[in-house]
């Protein structure tokens with residue numbers, strides 16, 4: 001098996017943000033999975049973007065301000081500083097647009113207008129919402145949540161959105177509904193760009209799933225915005241899932257469909273490898289990923305890869321009081 005050659009310029013931030021083996025192995029794993037080498041992108045070192053590139057990045061982040069959103073007092077602070085907007089907006093996972101972290105430019109190809117979100121399956125009131133409907137129907141609030149990726153890096157992010165349970169109330173699931181399946185936008189002509197063309201063999205579209213009780217939990221959130229603005233495309237515009245007690249891959253981006261179903265749905269990562277990406281995927285420092293430890297994480301707060309601190313991972317990412325009773 002050949003190892004992927006990682007160009008030096010993007011080895012530094014990745015290695016600093018993620019335990020090197022975690023980062024390297026996930027990509028190596030995908031490489032072996034799809035049976036061929038990945039196109040390597042040469043990424044700028046975080047914090048060392050050219051002025052021109054930085055300006056372009058800022059433009060993707062700050063297009064539409066959301067006016068006067070109240071911060072939910074229960075989620076107004078976390079035990080760590082907030083991740084800076086610039087870092088969060090240039091350090092993303094969005095595999096439809098590439099396998100590296102710096103996909104923010106490629107993600108601008110995502111068409112978000114008009115957007116329809118279909119809610120269907122075992123519900124009394126199926127719906128097709130557009131973005132106006134969502135904003136009018138569900139009062140928006142801000143919540144600052146810890147965010148933990150399965151790759152062992154973490155952030156603290158200020159999301160704007162509404163609790164998933166409000167949508168449950170609106171569509172009224174029937175008593176047969178036990179699980180919920182979420183599907184991300186997918187169009188092979190737009191997503192799966194040149195850097196990731198081999199990814200065409202992965203089980204697109206990106207899908208995720210929850211038990212209905214998990215979706216009804218107070219913490220489960222749909223985000224339409226972040227840092228006081230509507231979601232930039234790299235963060236999963238115009239609507240994505242945020243589940244702070246689970247690994248980040250459970251939070252599907254750019255959702256187009258929600259289906260209430262009677263059995264556990266197939267999901268993207270779980271289909272690729274159920275042992276590595278279990279359906280539940282709760283943050284758990286005592287349960288290592290098969291190829292790396294989950295005991296600690298690199299917290300991406302501010303500065304560059306050299307200043308990111310390593311912290312102990314918290315069970316349920318620190319949200320046990322809300323969710324431990326579900327398991």
Ligand code: MTE
Pocket residue numbers: 091092093094095096148149150184185206234235236247248249250251252253254
């Ligand atoms: N959703 C889609 N559609 N495609 C993806 O590749 N990556 C997941 C999740 N949602 C992903 C996705 C992973 S692995 C993580 S860690 C988070 O999005 C990253 O969210 P962020 O880039 O906004 O920080």
